[in-house]
Amino acid sequence: MTRYDDLFDELAADESVFADKGALDPLAEPEDIVPWTEQERALGRILTGVTEDYLPTTVSIYGPPGTGKTITTQRLCQEFADRQSMVGVEYVNLKECRTIFSAANEILFALGGEKEGAYVGLDGVFEAIWERLEEYPEWTVLILDEIDHIQHDANYDPSDFFYRLLRGEGKLERELQLSVFLISNELLTVDLRLDSRVESAMGGEEVFFPPYDEAELRAIIGARIEVAFVDGGLSEEAFDRGVQEAAYRWGDARRTLRLFRQAGELATERKLDRVTVDCLLDSLEGTERETTVAKLRSLPLRHLVVLAAAVGTRGSDGKIIQPVRSSRIHERLQQPSTAEQFRLGERAIQKLVGELDTMGLVESWTESKGRAGRAMYVETTFDPEWVYEAQAAVAERLLPAEEY
Numbered sequence: 146m147t148r149y150d151d152l153f154d155e156l157a158a159d160e161s162v163f164a165d166k167g168a169l170d171p172l173a174e175p176e177d178i179v180p181w182t183e184q185e186r187a188l189g190r191i192l193t194g195v196t197e198d199y200l201p202t203t204v205s206i207y208g209p210p211g212t213g214k215t216i217t218t219q220r221l222c223q224e225f226a227d228r229q230s231m232v233g234v235e236y237v238n239l240k241e242c243r244t245i246f247s248a249a250n251e252i253l254f255a256l257g258g259e260k261e262g263a264y265v266g267l268d269g270v271f272e273a274i275w276e277r278l279e280e281y282p283e284w285t286v287l288i289l290d291e292i293d294h295i296q297h298d299a300n301y302d303p304s305d306f307f308y309r310l311l312r313g314e315g316k317l318e319r320e321l322q323l324s325v326f327l328i329s330n331e332l333l334t335v336d337l338r339l340d341s342r343v344e345s346a347m348g349g350e351e352v353f354f355p356p357y358d359e360a361e362l363r364a365i366i367g368a369r370i371e372v373a374f375v376d377g378g379l380s381e382e383a384f385d386r387g388v389q390e391a392a393y394r395w396g397d398a399r400r401t402l403r404l405f406r407q408a409g410e411l412a413t414e415r416k417l418d419r420v421t422v423d424c425l426l427d428s429l430e431g432t433e434r435e436t437t438v439a440k441l442r443s444l445p446l447r448h449l450v451v452l453a454a455a456v457g458t459r460g461s462d463g464k465i466i467q468p469v470r471s472s473r474i475h476e477r478l479q480q481p482s483t484a485e486q487f488r489l490g491e492r493a494i495q496k497l498v499g500e501l502d503t504m505g506l507v508e509s510w511t512e513s514k515g516r517a518g519r520a521m522y523v524e525t526t527f528d529p530e531w532v533y534e535a536q537a538a539v540a541e542r543l544l545p546a547e548e549y
């Protein structure tokens with residue numbers, strides 16, 4: 146026996162509470178979609194417009210994470226296209242696209258084209274997109290997921306991208322009938338600050354997916370829980386508590402699946418034969434932390450730098466001092482390396498704090514200081530140490546913590 150044998154033996158679950166853990170994988174295609182009756186009807190109504198020769202140029206599908214936007218839209222559009230030969234559907238996820246040019250190239254690729262080189266420019270890629278679309282049925286529904294990941298870059302702004310997509314000359318000349326279904330967490334015109342010419346070119350159709358309530362989460366994950374756990378592997382109280390907490394905190398099906406998977410892993414680690422309410426509550430904290438850290442990691446650097454400055458002051462007991470005044474954040478951001486890189490004045494900092502507040506990552510408020518005017522205070526809504534966890538390298542490189 147080597148020490149690796151010992152290690153693997155120790156870690157291999159001989160008494161697992163799981164029968165088929167894969168059933169809790171959010172990426173696994175669920176057999177049944179618990180219908181979102183209202184939203185399905187709204188999307189269905191839009192699609193059947195084809196029979197009257199009309200599809201809106203855009204449909205904005207938005208709502209918080211894990212509320213079934215992707216799965217419902219994809220399936221409904223595909224089912225419709227399977228029944229209507231004059232409709233084609235393509236799905237593109239833009240999450241990994243760092244530039245607007247790469248987003249256009251990703252669309253081209255999904256339409257069966259070869260990606261273009263940078264030298265052709267955005268217009269060149271769009272020209273190739275229109276050529277591909279000529280081969281498509283009369284109507285094309287293009288689903289663009291995570292479209293809010295498109296950000297301003299050095300060469301183009303999102304309005305340029307949308308204007309070409311909706312009103313591009315090559316498209317108008319060829320009289321292509323294209324309807325773009327845009328999936329995002331926030332309403333796009335607000336989130337991406339699209340300009341008015343783009344707004345007026347958009348279809349104006351919107352479908353909102355609200356967070357799931359307890360009954361819906363129960364229905365969505367109930368069947369998967371039955372497959373995932375051995376008989377009696379999850380106590381009824383733990384299941385009830387799990388869906389209640391998940392509905393109260395997030396209304397997100399993906400996070401709920403993850404919560405039950407982690408609670409099961411914890412039970413196995415603790416050598417229990419069933420998941421208890423304690424396992425569930427302990428995992429709940431872990432899930433909260435994991436998702437917050439992931440969210441922090443995906444923040445634009447300027448927001449992260451402001452957060453790092455907000456949590457960068459420790460008391461003599463080593464604890465991070467909160468709340469912190471925005472002027473203190475400003476002061477910390479005046480260190481030469483940071484100041485030069487980000488050039489953040491007090492007003493810019495307050496604006497970024499406001500945006501972090503809207504994202505639910507901080508709470509901010511102002512207090513009157515009499516003659517000294519008003520002061521803005523900021524406090525994170527989560528354990529401030531997580532900021533370091535999320536971007537240890539960035540936070541420490543930019544702003545080493547200092548004692549107050």
Ligand SMILES: Nc1ncnc2c1ncn2[C@@H]1O[C@H](COP(=O)(O)OP(=O)(O)OP(=O)(O)O)[C@@H](O)[C@H]1O
Pocket residue numbers: 170171172173175177178179180181208209210211212213214215216217329330354365398399
């Ligand atoms: N109505 C549903 N029926 C069955 N499974 C669902 C349903 N809604 C969500 N799920 C499960 O949750 C996962 C996440 O859902 P989906 O990707 O559709 O969410 P989303 O709203 O698009 O989220 P995001 O904004 O994070 O991309 C799905 O892959 C699926 O496993």
